[in-house]
Amino acid sequence: MLNIKKPRGTNDFFYDSSKNLEFIENKIKNIVKLYGYGRIRTPLFEYTELFTRGIGEGTDIVGKEMFTFEDRGGRSLTLRPEGTASVARAYIENSMQNEFAVNKLFYLGTMYRAERPQKGRYREFNQFGAECIGSSSPLIDAEIILLNINILKEFGIDNVNLLINTVGCSKCKPSYNNALKEAIGNKKDELCETCQRRYDINILRILDCKNDRCREIIKDIPKFYDYVCDECKEHFDRLCEELTRIGQSFTVSNTLVRGLDYYTKTAFEVQTDALGAQSAVLGGGRYDNLIGLFNNGKDIPAVGSAMGIERLLIILENQNNIISERLDVFIAAFKETENEVLKIMQKLRANNISCDYGFSAKSIKSQFKYANKRNAKYILVLGEDELKKGMCRLKNMDSTEEKEVSLNDIHSNIEK
Numbered sequence: 001m002l003n004i005k006k007p008r009g010t011n012d013f014f015y016d017s018s019k020n021l022e023f024i025e026n027k028i029k030n031i032v033k034l035y036g037y038g039r040i041r042t043p044l045f046e047y048t049e050l051f052t053r054g055i056g057e058g059t060d061i062v063g064k065e066m067f068t069f070e071d072r073g074g075r076s077l078t079l080r081p082e083g084t085a086s087v088a089r090a091y092i093e094n095s096m097q098n099e100f101a102v103n104k105l106f107y108l109g110t111m112y113r114a115e116r117p118q119k120g121r122y123r124e125f126n127q128f129g130a131e132c133i134g135s136s137s138p139l140i141d142a143e144i145i146l147l148n149i150n151i152l153k154e155f156g157i158d159n160v161n162l163l164i165n166t167v168g169c170s171k172c173k174p175s176y177n178n179a180l181k182e183a184i185g186n187k188k189d190e191l192c193e194t195c196q197r198r199y200d201i202n203i204l205r206i207l208d209c210k211n212d213r214c215r216e217i218i219k220d221i222p223k224f225y226d227y228v229c230d231e232c233k234e235h236f237d238r239l240c241e242e243l244t245r246i247g248q249s250f251t252v253s254n255t256l257v258r259g260l261d262y263y264t265k266t267a268f269e270v271q272t273d274a275l276g277a278q279s280a281v282l283g284g285g286r287y288d289n290l291i292g293l294f295n296n297g298k299d300i301p302a303v304g305s306a307m308g309i310e311r312l313l314i315i316l317e318n319q320n321n322i323i324s325e326r327l328d329v330f331i332a333a334f335k336e337t338e339n340e341v342l343k344i345m346q347k348l349r350a351n352n353i354s355c356d357y358g359f360s361a362k363s364i365k366s367q368f369k370y371a372n373k374r375n376a377k378y379i380l381v382l383g384e385d386e387l388k389k390g391m392c393r394l395k396n397m398d399s400t401e402e403k404e405v406s407l408n409d410i411h412s413n414i415e416k
């Protein structure tokens with residue numbers, strides 16, 4: 001016997017769970033259409049440099065969470081841990097800047113990170129992301145935030161907390177980093193081990209640390225806003241204005257930096273208590289210097305967001321907010337009448353009616369039980385006597401009303 005289980009931190013989706021996943025994806029697809037986004041599909045694996053350079057060596061993702069392997073020619077490949085670097089690469093590789101001045105792209109698909117698995121966080125997980133490339137306007141930052149909050153609203157998640165911050169640009173980030181170094185320098189030894197390392201490699205990551213002691217130390221750090229350049233300040237002010245104008249409430253969080261190196265100016269996160277404790281369901285920000293990496297240093301402004309689908313799935317299942325699809329007709333037949341089953345089902349399907357058969361003419365009682373389990377709207381019984389008359393019995397499983405109908409006219413007796 002081959003005793004093989006799925007790899008740690010992965011999921012099998014089937015029946016209800018895969019239907020729920022599809023329900024979420026379809027709803028998202030319909031909403032992003034309203035915002036003018038087109039879908040992009042990039043490979044599940046990329047050359048490793050894309051992520052080490054794009055996301056940044058000092059990040060947790062690159063440092064310890066990537067699934068990296070060699071191809072047969074010895075080149076290093078990595079399963080995509082996030083979507084933005086791939087979209088940036090694809091944008092330049094396909095010269096999309098020549099297509100439209102502003103490209104609005106969304107993706108839905110699996111990402112891979114070797115994290116410690118926990119409820120709602122897996123090593124293979126589904127993510128929805130939106131990327132808008134080509135505009136530096138704060139209006140588009142506001143729109144992408146609204147898009148994401150609208151998606152949550154469509155799923156009945158109304159009680160959200162929007163956090164925003166500005167993290168500066170390549171010109172002004174260094175002066176903030178220095179101010180931060182100075183502010184926590186004399187407490188460096190009290191930081192957790194990881195943060196002591198972060199202090200030298202990537203000090204902004206300290207702001208993300210969950211360690212209580214580290215959180216205490218960063219409580220009174222200098223504000224980004226006081227150190228960023230005029231351009232970044234103006235951009236942030238305008239974003240706040242736009243959100244206010246549209247009636248979207250928000251909180252400015254000085255410690256919000258997001259986990260990746262490429263962010264510039266806007267950083268945002270949406271939290272909800274729908275999963276119990278207040279936690280982030282989505283986040284994003286502006287990345288004006290990422291595309292330049294793939295474009296001979298010529299920057300193209302962009303802003304994006306990412307949302308984990310599995311956490312949304314848990315929230316919706318907790319809320320019973322998912323409508324499961326029902327089978328229209330379940331056929332029950334006797335051994336003597338089974339010959340008619342496929343013919344009848346073909347006709348029903350041609351009329352856009354979903355139907356199924358148990359594929360074993362057991363007792364009628366057990367077939368009824370099965371129809372119930374399948375949550376069928378109707379059960380159609382093929383009795384020998386009725387069949388001789390060109391008829392069958394159709395029972396509405398909800399109203400329990402039963403009637404004899406002509407085999408040629410089953411579909412018009414089915415209420416969709």
Ligand SMILES: [Zn+2]
Nearest residue numbers: 169172229232
């Ligand atoms: Zn700046």
Ligand SMILES: [Zn+2]
Nearest residue numbers: 192195209214
């Ligand atoms: Zn720490």
